[in-house]
Amino acid sequence: MALxxxxxxxxxxxxxxxxxxxxxxxxALAVQYLLLSAQFLFAVQVIVYAGAVMVLFLFVxxxxxxxxxxxxxxxxxxxxxxxxxxxLLAGAGFGLLQGIHLRTPEKADLHVFGSVQQVAVGLFTTxxxxxxxxxxxxxxxxxxxxxxxxxx
Amino acid sequence: MIQVGSEQLDVTWFLGLGGALFxxxxxxxxxxxxxxxxxICIELMLNAVNLTLIAFSRQIQNLDGxxxxxxxxxxxxxxxxxxxxxxxxxxxxxxxxxxxxxSELKG
Numbered sequence: 472m473a474l475x476x477x478x479x480x481x482x483x484x485x486x487x488x489x490x491x492x493x494x495x496x497x498x499a500l501a502v503q504y505l506l507l508s509a510q511f512l513f514a515v516q517v518i519v520y521a522g523a524v525m526v527l528f529l530f531v532x533x534x535x536x537x538x539x540x541x542x543x544x545x546x547x548x549x550x551x552x553x554x555x556x557x558x559l560l561a562g563a564g565f566g567l568l569q570g571i572h573l574r575t576p577e578k579a580d581l582h583v584f585g586s587v588q589q590v591a592v593g594l595f596t597t598x599x600x601x602x603x604x605x606x607x608x609x610x611x612x613x614x615x616x617x618x619x620x621x622x623x
Numbered sequence: 624m625i626q627v628g629s630e631q632l633d634v635t636w637f638l639g640l641g642g643a644l645f646x647x648x649x650x651x652x653x654x655x656x657x658x659x660x661x662x663i664c665i666e667l668m669l670n671a672v673n674l675t676l677i678a679f680s681r682q683i684q685n686l687d688g689x690x691x692x693x694x695x696x697x698x699x700x701x702x703x704x705x706x707x708x709x710x711x712x713x714x715x716x717x718x719x720x721x722x723x724x725x726s727e728l729k730g
Contacts, residue, residue: 553653
């Protein structure tokens with residue numbers, strides 16, 4: 472499902488279809504997070520990505536109007552080069568995945584692992600400074616976006 | 624092996640899915656010409672990395688991976704906001720439907 476959406480993102484000619492395929496990918500990945508017992512990140516993924524970021528993309532597309540993508544006139548050699556690079560990347564990843572033997576994880580308490588309480592404890596004790604830094608980053612991003620969007 | 628419901632699921636599948644999505648995103652960044660779609664493909668790559676982080680976090684029963692994925696989500700949101708703002712500004716100045724049209728810094 473997620474792979475199908477990924478192909479949709481890359482292959483569709485109109486940006487709006489790309490964005491909707493990306494929403495599909497985000498929701499499929501959210502389900503994967505739930506499978507991996509990351510409940511908090513599941514909620515964050517659905518709200519922040521599938522909600523906020525995608526709505527932002529849709530707004531920008533609505534602002535710019537529909538436009539179809541034409542095949543490029545310049546840099547023709549770039550396409551086969553890109554295919555080659557991506558094939559190398561996929562081959563390397565596949566080769567890496569062939570050789571691994573992961574040990575079985577110890578039986579942890581899955582009712583506790585990844586719960587909101589545990590995430591909060593990690594976030595506000597060990598990783599307090601990075602957490603505060605992300606808040607500053609978000610503030611800077613918001614101020615920058617407002618600065619860029621203002622009318623002269 | 625990860626217990627999912629009544630089935631056992633190998634974490635390698637999650638890693639493979641993450642790798643495949645990352646590869647697709649890289650292909651999109653390299654091949655597509657619309658700057659908006661390039662931003663979307665970058666989001667795809669970031670999500671693939673998040674999936675890998677969370678899969679390993681589950682595998683070694685360590686919550687740090689999930690926290691790092693949370694941080695990277697924040698960074699991705701900030702990047703999307705600023706990137707889209709710059710994009711709208713560029714489109715206001717000139718009608719560029721190809722990133723190759725933006726190869727010069729002149730306004």
